[in-house]
Amino acid sequence: MNQTIEDLKSRRSIRKFKDEQISDEDLNTILETGTYAPTGRGAQSPKIIVIQNPDTIKEFSQWNRSFFPTEVPDDLDPFYGAKTLLIVLADSELPTYVEDGSSVLCVLVNAAHAIGVGSCWIHRARDEFSSQKGKELLKEWGIPESYEGIGHVVLGYPDMESPKPLPRKEDYIQFVD
Numbered sequence: 001m002n003q004t005i006e007d008l009k010s011r012r013s014i015r016k017f018k019d020e021q022i023s024d025e026d027l028n029t030i031l032e033t034g035t036y037a038p039t040g041r042g043a044q045s046p047k048i049i050v051i052q053n054p055d056t057i058k059e060f061s062q063w064n065r066s067f068f069p070t071e072v073p074d075d076l077d078p079f080y081g082a083k084t085l086l087i088v089l090a091d092s093e094l095p096t097y098v099e100d101g102s103s104v105l106c107v108l109v110n111a112a113h114a115i116g117v118g119s120c121w122i123h124r125a126r127d128e129f130s131s132q133k134g135k136e137l138l139k140e141w142g143i144p145e146s147y148e149g150i151g152h153v154v155l156g157y158p159d160m161e162s163p164k165p166l167p168r169k170e171d172y173i174q175f176v177d
């Protein structure tokens, strides 16, 4: 099978990581590849925030957990102990911003897999960046307040077998006349 097709089909969400940081080379490959994601009118409006400071990741983990819709145990880490956290933001002034940010997230997780880095897409970035704290962070980072959170990607070397994918739904694809 073509290697790209094989990679796209074999990527799975990884939720247990080795206790080591990913190499700068791997990180930069993933980030640069993410910037080649298709975006509406080629506007490249999304921004990829990179966080590797363990204290900041811990703080963001607690923040992310606060947006779970139900009570969760205090020790539940929504970022699964990953040592690299990416946050994708996109400019809500553009009509395609959600799609643009999602496009970047898709490329990031697949680029990671292609070079042996495990990843998981993590939700609740919208809740984070629509809050007062999110707006203050945007200001601190010099990003316009029209930016919204689209999603996170956690990265690390896998410390688990890749899970088996669920069978694909039979009616996933529909040909019409």
Ligand SMILES: Cc1cc2nc3c(=O)[nH]c(=O)nc-3n(C[C@H](O)[C@H](O)[C@H](O)COP(=O)(O)O)c2cc1C
Pocket: 011, 012, 013, 014, 015, 120, 121, 122, 123, 124, 151, 163, 165
């Ligand atoms: C929009 C979106 C939000 C997601 N949010 C989370 C999340 O918050 N936590 C998590 O562990 N996985 C999250 N995932 C990963 C999905 O659970 C995962 O992709 C799905 O179960 C299919 O598994 P696979 O990625 O191994 O194929 C998210 C995926 C998407 C596309």
